[in-house]
Structure formats: C-alpha cells, structure tokens
Amino acid sequence: MTNEAGAESAMGGGAWGAFDGPTVELLDGARMRALEQAQMAAGRISGLELMEAAGAAIVAALSSARPELARRGGRAAVLCGPGANGGDGFVAARRLAGRGWAVEVFMLGDPARQPPDAAANRRRWEGLGPVRDIARAADAAPGAFDAVIDAGFGTGLSRPIPRTLRAALDAASRGAFVVAADMPSGWCADSGRHLGEGPAPARGADLTVTFHRPRLGHALGDGPRAVGRLVVADIGLPQDPIADAPLLFLGPPRGLDKAAAGPRAHKYVHGHALVLAGGCGKGGAARLAARAALRVGAGLVTVAPPPEALAENAARLDAVMLRPVADAEALRRALADRRINALALGMGLGADARARALTLAALESGRAATLDADALGAFAADPAPLFAALRPDCVLTPHEGEFARLFPDLAERLRAPALAGPAFSRLDAAREAARRAGATVLLKGPDTVIASPDGAALVHLAAGPRAAPWLATAGAGDVLAGLIAGLAARGFAPLEAAAAAAWLHVEAALRVGPGLIAEDLPEALPAVLRALPPAGAARAPWPWGG
Numbered sequence: 248m249t250n251e252a253g254a255e256s257a258m259g260g261g262a263w264g265a266f267d268g269p270t271v272e273l274l275d276g277a278r279m280r281a282l283e284q285a286q287m288a289a290g291r292i293s294g295l296e297l298m299e300a301a302g303a304a305i306v307a308a309l310s311s312a313r314p315e316l317a318r319r320g321g322r323a324a325v326l327c328g329p330g331a332n333g334g335d336g337f338v339a340a341r342r343l344a345g346r347g348w349a350v351e352v353f354m355l356g357d358p359a360r361q362p363p364d365a366a367a368n369r370r371r372w373e374g375l376g377p378v379r380d381i382a383r384a385a386d387a388a389p390g391a392f393d394a395v396i397d398a399g400f401g402t403g404l405s406r407p408i409p410r411t412l413r414a415a416l417d418a419a420s421r422g423a424f425v426v427a428a429d430m431p432s433g434w435c436a437d438s439g440r441h442l443g444e445g446p447a448p449a450r451g452a453d454l455t456v457t458f459h460r461p462r463l464g465h466a467l468g469d470g471p472r473a474v475g476r477l478v479v480a481d482i483g484l485p486q487d488p489i490a491d492a493p494l495l496f497l498g499p500p501r502g503l504d505k506a507a508a509g510p511r512a513h514k515y516v517h518g519h520a521l522v523l524a525g526g527c528g529k530g531g532a533a534r535l536a537a538r539a540a541l542r543v544g545a546g547l548v549t550v551a552p553p554p555e556a557l558a559e560n561a562a563r564l565d566a567v568m569l570r571p572v573a574d575a576e577a578l579r580r581a582l583a584d585r586r587i588n589a590l591a592l593g594m595g596l597g598a599d600a601r602a603r604a605l606t607l608a609a610l611e612s613g614r615a616a617t618l619d620a621d622a623l624g625a626f627a628a629d630p631a632p633l634f635a636a637l638r639p640d641c642v643l644t645p646h647e648g649e650f651a652r653l654f655p656d657l658a659e660r661l662r663a664p665a666l667a668g669p670a671f672s673r674l675d676a677a678r679e680a681a682r683r684a685g686a687t688v689l690l691k692g693p694d695t696v697i698a699s700p701d702g703a704a705l706v707h708l709a710a711g712p713r714a715a716p717w718l719a720t721a722g723a724g725d726v727l728a729g730l731i732a733g734l735a736a737r738g739f740a741p742l743e744a745a746a747a748a749a750w751l752h753v754e755a756a757l758r759v760g761p762g763l764i765a766e767d768l769p770e771a772l773p774a775v776l777r778a779l780p781p782a783g784a785a786r787a788p789w790p791w792g793g
C-alpha cells in the first residue's frame with residue numbers, strides 16, 4: 248500500500264514541469280476510470296482484481312488505524328451502494344469476516360442491476376452471510392458497531408444520495424469509526440462539494456481509503472473535512488506520470504534558497520520589485536507586500552506611493568526604497584529603469600480611475616505583475632480592458648469576494664447548491680478564470696487553487712496538520728501578493744512563484760501560530776527559509792492528517 252509515506256516519485260510529480268518540488272497528482276473520476284479501463288483493455292489487470300485490491304486496502308487501513316479492533320475482531324456494518332463502490336464494500340465485508348469480525352452487510356439498490364464485478368462479490372459474500380436492505384441499518388442502536396464501511400457511492404455519484412442511505416450512515420455511525428471507500432457518500436469526488444440542498448452533514452468519515460492517487464474532491468471544497476484521514480492505496484495500476492493532471496504540492500519548489508545564485512551575486516541578480524502604494528493613511532498594505540518581497544529574496548524593493556504620501560512612507564521604511572509615482576505617466580518614467588522586473592499592485596490603491604490607469608500602464612510595461620485587491624476591484628464594472636491587457640506572466644490573487652466581482656457567473660456556479668455530479672469545482676472556476684483573463688489566477692482559500700491560461704493547475708491544501716486558520720487576518724493577502732512579486736523578481740515563473748508563495752505563506756503562519764498578525768509573516772520568513780530542506784526534496788506533513 249502506498250500512503251502518506253509513499254515515495255515522491257511514486258506519486259507522480261511535475262507533469263506540467265511547472266513545479267519543481269514534491270507533488271501528488273489529483274485525479275477526477277473520469278481520469279481514474281480511463282486509467283482503469285486502459286489497463287483492463289490491455290489485459291494487464293481485471294476489474295475483479297482491482298476491486299479485490301480496493302477492498303483489501305480498506306481492511307488493511309482500518310486494521311492499522313484500529314489495531315485493538317483488528318486483534319480481537321470488532322463489529323462492522325458495511326453499507327454497499329448499487330455500483331462498483333458497493334463492490335469494494337462486499338470485498339471488505341468478506342475479508343473482515345475472514346479476520347474474525349462480526350460483519351453485517353446492508354445494500355442500497357437492486358441486486359439484479361449491479362455491475363458484474365460488484366455482483367460477483369455480492370454473491371461471494373452471500374456464501375458467508377445475508378445482505379440486508381439498507382433501511383434496516385437505520386434501526387441500529389448507538390454503539391451497535393465498532394466500525395462502519397461507507398461503500399455507498401464513490402466516483403460515480405451523480406445526484407444527492409437517497410435518504411435511506413443517509414439515515415443508515417447516520418444511525419450506524421453513532422459510536423463507530425467510519426471508513427469511506429474512495430469518498431464519503433454524498434460528497435462529489437471531483438469537487439469536494441456535498442450534493443444536495445442545504446449544508447453538508449457534520450459527520451463525514453474518520454478515514455478514507457482511496458485508490459492509486461487522491462481525487463480532486465479530497466483536496467477541494469468541503470472534501471478535506473469530509474474525508475478525515477486519507478490513505479492512498481496502490482491497487483496495481485502503473486505508476487507512470489499522468490499527463491496534465493492537476494498537482495497538489497506537498498513541499499516547496501527547489502531553488503527557493505537565494506544562495507543558489509552564488510555567494511558573490513550582485514543585488515540586481517535577485518531582481519527589483521516595485522510595489523504601488525495608496526495615498527495618505529493607505530500605505531500599510533503596500534508596505535507589508537514590499538517587506539514580504541524583500542524577505543523572500545528580491546534584491547531590491549521599491550514602494551511607490553503618490554507624492555503626498557511620501558513622508559508617511561519615508562517614516563516607515565528603511566531597507567525598502569521609496570519613489571513617488573503620481574500617475575500612469577510617472578509610472579512609465581519609473582519603469583524606464585529596466586532593472587525593475589516585477590510589479591505588485593492593488594493593495595490599498597483605491598478601486599478608482601487612477602488605479603485603472605496605473606494598472607493598465609503596469610501591464611503595458613511587460614513586467615511580471617501581481618494584481619491584488621483594488622487592481623482587480625477597479626475593473627469590476629468592466630473587466631474587458633483588464634483581460635485584454637493581462638499576459639500569462641501576470642498573477643491575479645483574488646479572494647472569493649474579489650473573484651466574484653471579476654467573474655460573477657463562475658462565483659454563482661460555486662455558490663449555487665450542487666445538485667448533480669461532477670459538480671463545478673473551485674479548480675474549474677480558477678481554470679476558466681485564468682483562460683478568460685489570459686493570466687495566472689490564484690484563488691485563495693484553505694484549498695488554494697492556482698491555474699494558468701494553458702490549463703495547468705496546482706492546489707495547495709492548508710488542512711490537517713497544515714491548517715492555519717489564524718492566517719485569515721487583515722493584511723495577510725497583501726503579504727501573499729508581495730511574496731509572489733518578490734519571487735517573480737527573482738525569476739520564478741508565474742505558476743511556480745504563486746505556488747511557492749502559497750506554501751511559504753502557510754509555513755510562516757504555522758511557525759508563528761495563533762495570535763499572528765500580518766506583520767509577523769515576513770518576519771517569520773528567515774526561519775522558514777533557513778529550515779528549507781536541501782534541494783526542496785522533503786515534503787511537508789500530509790495535509791489529510793495521519
């Protein structure tokens with residue numbers, strides 16, 4: 248079995264060539280089916296063998312999560328759905344019984360319509376015990392079972408689960424350890440969204456056992472909460488990289504260590520980032536971004552406020568340089584200095600005509616530009632000129648609200664209840680936004696999604712041991728934009744700069760802990776950078792716990 252300790256190379260890595268660090272491919276249901284079908288068609292493995300491996304992996308993961316039950320044999324309820332996910336359940340039921348567990352099996356759906364492999368495994372179970380109707384599980388007394396295997400639905404989920412299954416899961420799970428086969432039933436494996444009106448159930452699984460690679464739905468939306476711990480089991484599919492799969496990155500990209508440029512490197516080797524600032528009393532956001540850019544290794548960083556805010560900024564800056572920029576014309580003059588190779592704009596800029604003019608002048612300069620906050624908000628009424636001016640080496644860093652102002656239809660699709668699977672995901676939204684904007688889009692959240700216009704996509708998950716809820720604090724977004732600009736100044740490509748920044752941002756927040764304010768983030772960077780593993784090889788903790 249491959250799990251969180253699995254070798255980096257065995258989990259795929261860098262199919263896009265855009266992230267040179269430890270990654271795991273994230274698969275959607277269609278891609279997973281295609282992989283299985285190609286192997287079956289080539290005669291390399293049968294559906295029954297895959298199902299047997301899947302069921303065996305569920306039992307192995309349960310046994311290692313609950314060794315005391317494994318020793319004495321517990322009481323298990325196995326809830327099987329109508330398809331192959333249910334087939335995994337029948338295999339698990341047989342194998343648990345073989346290990347001395349007292350197993351009760353409940354089934355949803357018509358046995359006569361089961362797919363052949365699932366039906367074959369049901370019949371094998373029927374040699375050992377009865378298959379009860381799913382409704383019977385709803386009568387289970389609290390504590391009746393030590394473990395529940397949720398094998399209702401997996402990647403085939405296409406609509407909200409029947410009430411009978413929900414009631415069965417709720418009743419049987421009371422006091423039990425819940426193990427989901429592939430995906431907790433009801434959550435879409437492509438999006439992590441729960442299908443149905445109203446909020447998702449409070450209880451998902453304690454442990455989810457998935458096969459070959461994690462699904463997108465394990466990393467996105469409500470998925471990380473619903474799956475609990477995640478074990479990825481090898482079921483005999485080839486370990487070759489999967490072209491164009493979105494990647495979850497588990498550690499920093501190589502080359503973050505500035506010393507890579509050599510000990511005698513001139514400061515200009517590390518680039519010069521310019522951060523546009525707002526007027527009097529509005530400069531804090533830009534200063535935070537500038538400090539982050541400098542700390543992450545840009546050689547030089549300049550804050551550029553309007554002239555009236557020069558004194559205020561001068562009083563607050565030392566290593567960061569200062570240059571007044573009154574308007575778009577002044578910005579063009581400043582950018583005559585070709586050594587300025589990266590820009591960050593939007594923080595505290597004011598979502599007005601001046602911000603629009605500055606943004607368009609910045610984009611026209613051809614520099615790698617990171618656009619946040621007001622640089623996005625200024626185009627809410629009419630994003631067309633912004634999209635026309637953006638290029639693939641620009642990065643937009645919207646939070647959900649900013650995203651909704653620029654891409655209202657995509658935000659609406661994310662907000663509306665998901666009633667059919669596969670549901671529209673945050674990854675779908677970021678990809679479509681990147682395509683429309685012609686720029687790299689980083690959609691912020693605990694599940695940060697980074698997409699470029701060519702469809703390349705990366706996910707960063709701040710969950711489990713990497714959860715940093717205190718990062719939701721004023722100014723943290725400004726620091727993130729500054730990190731991206733600083734890394735862009737150092738020559739990182741946009742997708743990689745955005746990914747590295749997202750990783751460093753969370754790493755810095757984890758180091759500071761609760762009580763964090765945005766000012767702490769740049770100050771935590773030296774310790775984070777000092778602790779970087781050699782060549783970026785080591786991974787951060789598996790974000791699904793364990």
Ligand SMILES: NC(=O)C1=CN([C@@H]2O[C@H](COP(=O)(O)OP(=O)(O)OC[C@H]3O[C@@H](n4cnc5c(N)ncnc54)[C@H](O)[C@@H]3O)[C@@H](O)[C@H]2O)[C@@H](O)CC1
Pocket residue numbers: 280283294295297298301328329330331332333334335362399400401402403404405406407408409428429430458482
């Ligand atoms: N050979 C294979 O294809 C393998 C599949 N595996 C398992 O098979 C699962 C996928 O199996 P399936 O494609 O059969 O899909 P599921 O078992 O997830 O769903 C079965 C079928 O139920 C129907 N359905 C969807 N939502 C419904 C709802 N809310 N109410 C009622 N019916 C609904 C759909 O027609 C769907 O195809 C994976 O998640 C994995 O657990 C594993 O056994 C590994 C091998």
Ligand SMILES: [K+]
Pocket residue numbers: 332397398399400401427428429430431432
């Ligand atoms: K399931």
